[in-house]
Amino acid sequence: MELSELGYDDWCLTHYRDLIQPGFHLARVTRVDKNRYLVRNETNEVTAELTGKLLYSLEESQELPSVGDWVIVQYYDDNLLAIIHNVLPRKSYLRRKASGDKSTYQIIVSNIDVALIIQALDSNFNIRRLERYISMTKEGNVEAIILLSKSDLLTEIEIDEKISEIRNSNIDSKILAFHNQTDVGYRKLLEILEPGKTYCLVGSSGVGKTTLLNNLLGKDLFDTQAVRDKDNRGKHTTTRRQLSILENGALLIDTPGMKELGLMTTDSIEQSFSEISKIAEECRFEDCTHILEPGCAILKAIDSGELDQEKYKAYLKLKKETEFHESSYLERKNKDKSLGRLIKTTIQHKKKQQGL
Numbered sequence: 478m479e480l481s482e483l484g485y486d487d488w489c490l491t492h493y494r495d496l497i498q499p500g501f502h503l504a505r506v507t508r509v510d511k512n513r514y515l516v517r518n519e520t521n522e523v524t525a526e527l528t529g530k531l532l533y534s535l536e537e538s539q540e541l542p543s544v545g546d547w548v549i550v551q552y553y554d555d556n557l558l559a560i561i562h563n564v565l566p567r568k569s570y571l572r573r574k575a576s577g578d579k580s581t582y583q584i585i586v587s588n589i590d591v592a593l594i595i596q597a598l599d600s601n602f603n604i605r606r607l608e609r610y611i612s613m614t615k616e617g618n619v620e621a622i623i624l625l626s627k628s629d630l631l632t633e634i635e636i637d638e639k640i641s642e643i644r645n646s647n648i649d650s651k652i653l654a655f656h657n658q659t660d661v662g663y664r665k666l667l668e669i670l671e672p673g674k675t676y677c678l679v680g681s682s683g684v685g686k687t688t689l690l691n692n693l694l695g696k697d698l699f700d701t702q703a704v705r706d707k708d709n710r711g712k713h714t715t716t717r718r719q720l721s722i723l724e725n726g727a728l729l730i731d732t733p734g735m736k737e738l739g740l741m742t743t744d745s746i747e748q749s750f751s752e753i754s755k756i757a758e759e760c761r762f763e764d765c766t767h768i769l770e771p772g773c774a775i776l777k778a779i780d781s782g783e784l785d786q787e788k789y790k791a792y793l794k795l796k797k798e799t800e801f802h803e804s805s806y807l808e809r810k811n812k813d814k815s816l817g818r819l820i821k822t823t824i825q826h827k828k829k830q831q832g833l
Contacts, residue, residue, distance in 0.1 A: 478519050484588065484675045484728055488568045489547050496549050496563050504559060506546045507720040514542060516550060516559050517720075525550060525559035537581060539572065540564070544718040544730055545587040545675060569618040571677060586677045586718060586730050591620045595680035595689070597627045598639060598654070604646050605791045608750075610679060611648055612795070619677075621650045622669065626685040628654040628661055646788060647752045657688045667693070672726025679732055690731045693723050750792045756784065767793065 479485075483505045493503055504516035504525075514525040527542070535541060542548055542564050549563040571585040571592060594610045596602050607623070614621040623643065628636060636654050643652060653669075655662025670676060670693075678686040720730045753775060757765065761772025767789075770776075778784035 480519055481673055482722075482726060483517060484545075484590075484673060485547075486673075489565060492565045493547070493549075496565065498549075501549050501551055501562065504548055504550050505720070506542045506544055506548060509542065509544050509718060514561065516548060516561070521556065523552075523557055523559050525561050527561050531562060531564075539582040539584045541584075543570075543584040543587045544720055545570075545589060545677075547588065571613055571617050571619060571679065573613060585679070585732055588675060589617075589619050589677045589730070590674040591622055591676045593622050593624050593676055593678050594650075595624045595626055595678060595684045595686055597684040598625050598631050598636065599627055601681055601684055602639060604642055606681070607643065607648065608646060608791060609795065611650065623648070623650050623652045624662075624666070624689075625652065625654040626657065626689070628656045629658070645785075647750070655689075657685045657692060663692060667725065670723065670725060670727035670729070673728070675720075675728040675730065677730045677732060682733075686731055690721065690729060693729060694721060695724060750788070750795075753784065753789070753792050 480489075480503065485503075485505075489503070497503070502518060504518040506514055506525075507517045507522060508515040512527075514527075515522055516525045525548075542561060546567065547565040548561045549565070550559040550561050552559050567587040569589050570587040571589060572582045573585065574582065592610070592614045594607065594614075596607060602625075611621055625636065625639065631639070640652050640654075651669075653662050653665055655666060657663075678690060680686055718730055718732050720728055722728055756774050756778050757767065759774035760767070760770070761774075762770055765773050765775075767773050767775040775784065775789065779786055779789055
């Protein structure tokens, strides 16, 4: 196997040159299970650990290696163990607010070319949730393809209506409907997946991500559970992220279903709701909140029917939520820096006293 088959490209080459030293090698993280890692190079896949220096030099959890990361390692024990010394800068990523009330980021996967966003054509179908996923991909510099699973539940006309709903929300990503129990849409998906490119399956629990992955792999490598009769949904089975290589050479990562998609950058919101952002340029005041101000172009567009009110509400909700997370994150980061400076000053002061 060549590194290019693991996704190695010019981006990796440029940053690898800056970090490489004699005795060090390049590998890609294929699985993360808490503080345990699997890394893969041209010849094998082995367990890996972080150096203490790297672990304690990281300021935030998002700097820890994630599935998809390229890392600089040293091999030991006849190449059966790798020690991770550095993580290459990420060319792309998917991240969200950490679950709960923590004002910090959580990296989901990194160095992804395309995110395959799955929504089922049942009660799971939700335009507002889809907009959140699209915002996440735009913020992380990742292309998005929307996969609509369980296409057997609807007629072709009904599926077309669902696709129209997505298009009416100003989402222009490629859309493909499929059914896991047949080859409907499945063959077209295989044609989309390119060798050496990294894809990531994201979506809510029970929409069929793991079943799709098994189908693409051509074998039941990952556990799935039966569909529930009461709501026609599968149970959540994926508990960790893992990179797999398909027969055609494409790289695919499955991820656990995400109940919470807290976003943390207003730029990604503005990109996803670009039509609203464009209308906002006509507002009388530059700092318009688009709620009560006179001369608000967005409120005017709603009154005239140019802008859908539900989309406007979703935009305001996401914008408010994101601005809160951003401010909380920056506040926490500044506190951490202040604490770090205090600790450093205290240590220096004690050293001076001991010197006296």
